Structure formats: structure tokens, C-alpha cells
Amino acid sequence: MNISGGNVYINNFRKYGTTPYDVAVIHGGPGAAGEMAPVAIEISKVHGTLEPLQTAASIEGQIQELRLVLEKYGNIPLTMIGYSWGAWLSFIFAAQYPEFIRKLILIGSGPFEEKYAIGIMETRLSRLNEKEKLEVATLIKNLGSTDMKNKDALFTRFGEVISKADSFDPLQMHNEQVKFQAAIHQIVWKEAEQLRHTGDLLKFGRKIHCPVHAIHGDYDPHPAEGVEKPLLKILKNFRFTLLKNCGHRPWVEKGAREEFYKILKEEVCQKS
Numbered sequence: 001m002n003i004s005g006g007n008v009y010i011n012n013f014r015k016y017g018t019t020p021y022d023v024a025v026i027h028g029g030p031g032a033a034g035e036m037a038p039v040a041i042e043i044s045k046v047h048g049t050l051e052p053l054q055t056a057a058s059i060e061g062q063i064q065e066l067r068l069v070l071e072k073y074g075n076i077p078l079t080m081i082g083y084s085w086g087a088w089l090s091f092i093f094a095a096q097y098p099e100f101i102r103k104l105i106l107i108g109s110g111p112f113e114e115k116y117a118i119g120i121m122e123t124r125l126s127r128l129n130e131k132e133k134l135e136v137a138t139l140i141k142n143l144g145s146t147d148m149k150n151k152d153a154l155f156t157r158f159g160e161v162i163s164k165a166d167s168f169d170p171l172q173m174h175n176e177q178v179k180f181q182a183a184i185h186q187i188v189w190k191e192a193e194q195l196r197h198t199g200d201l202l203k204f205g206r207k208i209h210c211p212v213h214a215i216h217g218d219y220d221p222h223p224a225e226g227v228e229k230p231l232l233k234i235l236k237n238f239r240f241t242l243l244k245n246c247g248h249r250p251w252v253e254k255g256a257r258e259e260f261y262k263i264l265k266e267e268v269c270q271k272s
């Protein structure tokens with residue numbers, strides 16, 4: 001166990017603030033454990049916050065990891081804040097374990113229907129220079145090889161380059177708390193894409209009855225309509241907020257960060 005600055009890090013999760021822990025933040029990737037630390041730290045100023053770190057190499061494995069952490073340490077039902085892949089994971093979790101979730105907040109979610117995902121990489125590449133485009137192509141090729149040597153380092157670098165394309169006007173932030181795991185990403189993302197392809201991902205929404213609030217940046221290469229339109233059709237209690245001048249990670253954006261945290265804190269402090 002490592003205790004740093006009043007926050008407690010234990011095995012595959014971190015605690016921020018004090019009990020009760022009635023908020024959980026869920027990272028993206030898959031395989032980018034720790035990237036929600038800045039959000040957890042900020043939210044812990046108003047509510048105790050858990051940051052589960054997903055280590056299982058399957059969607060069901062990650063669901064059960066979440067369940068065990070929340071069951072033991074969370075103040076259930078709690079508010080779950082899922083980012084990017086973590087938004088999908090939170091969505092699935094809320095469908096399977098509705099008694100755990102009071103409110104669901106989805107940040108920078110991937111589109112819930114395949115047709116909206118077609119142009120994501122094209123949009124990203126259009127925002128990079130020629131040298132960066134070539135590096136991305138090389139990284140994708142190497143990550144797709146069967147040789148697992150240095151793949152975590154390659155995945156880390158891929159995230160760094162893509163982050164430039166995903167951001168509108170970002171602050172300089174360091175990822176020293178993030179552990180990029182390529183093997184987890186490749187296996188879990190393949191499962192996730194299949195769920196979206198078959199339509200089963202969106203169908204989980206039929207079992208979600210808690211309030212759901214999706215927050216999305218207008219500069220996010222993941223199209224906002226691919227989140228808003230499908231969820232409006234499937235969820236009974238849904239709200240959508242589009243942040244101006246904001247990319248994929250609202251908490252790093254100079255122009256959107258303040259509004260983003262204001263919205264989050266209002267949501268976690270609301271009693272219903």
C-alpha cells in the first residue's frame with residue numbers, strides 16, 4: 001500500500017478524499033490505467049472518490065473487477081463517471097448491476113453505433129502533420145504485429161501522438177500516473193468493437209434506469225451525434241452536454257476545464 005498526499009493507492013484501485021466513497025471514476029483505453037487521476041483528485045474535494053484500475057483482459061473480467069472494488073469500498077448506490085472506453089464499460093456495468101449505480105456520467109464516449117465511427121481516424125490524421133501521420137502509421141503497424149516486445153512503450157507513444165489530434169487547446173499535463181497496457185487494449189477493444197457491431201452495446205441501455213448524463217467536446221474526433229442520438233432512443237432519463245472548444249479530455253482543455261468541473265461537481269452533489 002502506498003499513501004501519498006492523503007490519497008491511498010491499493011493494488012488495482014485508488015482512494016481520494018475521505019469516506020464515504022460515493023463516486024467512482026473509470027478510465028479509458030482500454031489499458032490506460034490511471035488517466036482519470038486528475039478528475040478523481042478534483043472531485044474528491046466535494047466527495048470521496050474511487051479510481052478503479054482495470055487489469056483484466058476481458059470485458060466481463062473488468063466488470064467483475066469493478067464490482068468487487070465497489071462492493072467492498074463504495075457507498076452504494078454511487079455516481080459512476082466513465083471516460084472514453086470507460087464510458088462504455090460503465091454503461092455495461094450499470095445495465096448488469098443497476099443496484100450499484102445512482103447516476104451515470106459518460107465523458108468523451110465512443111459512438112454507440114458503428115456508422116458514426118467510420119471517420120474517427122481520418123479526422124485525427126487530418127489534424128496531424130506529415131511526420132506525425134507517418135509515425136502513427138508505423139505505430140499501428142508495429143502494434144498489430146505478433147511480437148509483443150516493447151508494445152506497452154509503443155502504445156504509450158501512440159497515445160501521446162493521438163492526444164495532439166484529440167485536443168483543442170490543452171494544458172501541459174504529465175501522464176506519470178498512467179500505465180499503458182497494450183495487451184489489455186488489443187483484447188478488450190476487439191470485444192468492445194464486436195459488441196458495437198452487433199448492436200448489443202446499445203441494447204444494454206434497455207436495462208439502465210438511473211439518470212445518465214453524457215458530456216462531450218465539440219472538437220472530439222468521436223462524433224457527438226454518435227453518442228447523443230443513439231442514447232436518446234434507448235434511455236428514459238438522458239441528458240447531453242456539448243462543451244465548446246473542447247476535445248476528447250475536457251479536464252485538460254483551457255477553455256472548457258472550468259465548466260466541465262462545474263458540471264461534474266453539480267452532478268455528484270445532487271441528491272437525485
